[in-house]
Amino acid sequence: MLQIYNTLTRQKEFFHPIHEGHVGMYVCGPTVYGDAHLGHARPAITFDLLYRYLMHLGYKVRYVRNITDVGHLEHDADEGEDKIAKKARLEQLEPMEVVQYYTNRYHHDMEALNVLPPSIEPHASGHIIEQIAFVQKILDHGYAYVSDGSVYMDVEKFAKDFPYGKLSGRNLEDIVTETRELDGQAEKKHSYDFALWKKAAPEHIMHWPSPWSEGFPGWHMECSAMGTKYLGEEFDIHGGGMDLMFPHHEAEIAQSCAALGHDTVHYWMHNNMITIAGKKMGKSYHNFITLEQFFKGEHELLSKPFSPMTIRFFVLMAHYRSTVDFSSEALEAAEKGYARLQEAYTRLMKLQPGAETTIEIGDLRAKCAEAMDDDLNSPIVLQHLFDSARAINTVYDGKASISPEDLAELRAVWKDYAIDILGLRLGSENAGECGENQLSANNNAVKGAIDLLLDIRLDAKRNKDWATSDRIRNALTELGFKIKDTKDGYEWSL
């Protein structure tokens, strides 16, 4: 029985969907004004894991992950200019050109990380009408006010009728004393009121007509409008990074509740941050490393390139609610660990069954399920897979045997948990690295040539011609091949 940690209650809860057999989940996606960095990979992979596991459990899941392409004001630069607009102006492009460019690149990175596309990926810019309607509802219910063409949430009024701050554990008094001075404060009744609709300044290039002004929706409106549009007034899961808890998700709760009169989300889930030297990796800290830089090894902190699967494995090595500290050293360790798993899988596929099972294999499936049920404990699933890898290697070495039934089950569990749920590309057809069975068809010539060389080496070895044998191995090793001798043959990978 799946348990997930609900930020609202600060404890693990059994997951009960609203509609039997169906799950609706909404996850805050990227603001497409820059390349995705390691921090973006965290929620993408975390909620991909959840999505995959829910489907494995037999749920029909509607997974909505938005693309933020309007809103999100810059607080410092010139009177709240839109990030997308700013980028567009700097790069002399149409705003939607910027959006399309970075959206494409985001998709490309996500595919590399084997993150499944969501069921619906709505753009904020494509839902202006829904957002205006949502703002109107809040106005109609009296929880917002118009001021100089902008619409603000009347937080004080809302807080009298509904609990405000329950997600982030704040109360209004705290917020009063904490809120700093920002632009546009003069138009607001209180500093903690937030914009639902903002009148566009003349230099602002992205704006739409509305009953109140030519402008654009407030920072948090898109998630309320699009979430409820596609998942209903109440839905199961809302996810995102911990840094969005306040004010973004808190504001979203208030907006939705003000418009609809009741809460929307049953389970709030938040992934923790990726840190670098103990500090959060983020745009504001100027310490982020883009995913492309990881894949290409183009960053001073990276000792070498790291494959997308290494990144995915690295993220899954830690529980999603813990911070993960990035270091090149940690990634190299992850890379080796992943290679070990990959090797074990390749061997599992080659294994020949014996008459009976003479090795302890335990109930791998049950253990993995138990770990996943416990708030998506991927590190424990990996632990069990590593234990299983040891058993596989023992059989592969001929030191134990496994029955046909146990072998079939073991293969099925690896398929289910390693490949389908953890989303690791272990199979030969799509592995991140090339092995002897993993080169594509048009590389058959290369494969043949390597095999030929190694056949020659095998002959040399049989003739105890160690000079030739070592020369071939050393030369191939130099070129990046890994050569492993087996009992009466060889294995190689690139």
Place this chain on the structure above:
RNA sequence: GGUCGGUUGCCCGAGUGGUUAGGGACCGGUCUGCAAAACCGGGGACAGCGGUUCGAAUCUGCUACCGACCUCCA
């Protein structure tokens, strides 16, 4: 300053009040022409000081240090 969270062995990173987490690195052994891989074995840990308990890394109090949020942020 407020709110919340963290502090585990050389590194990364799980964890239940009493039983080996796991991975990487390292050391020793087996196998091998030598390597590599694999397998076996090994050392080492729970920030500090109190409290509860038969027993605490795990519960509780305090201290120290670190971080997140409080402003756009995954």
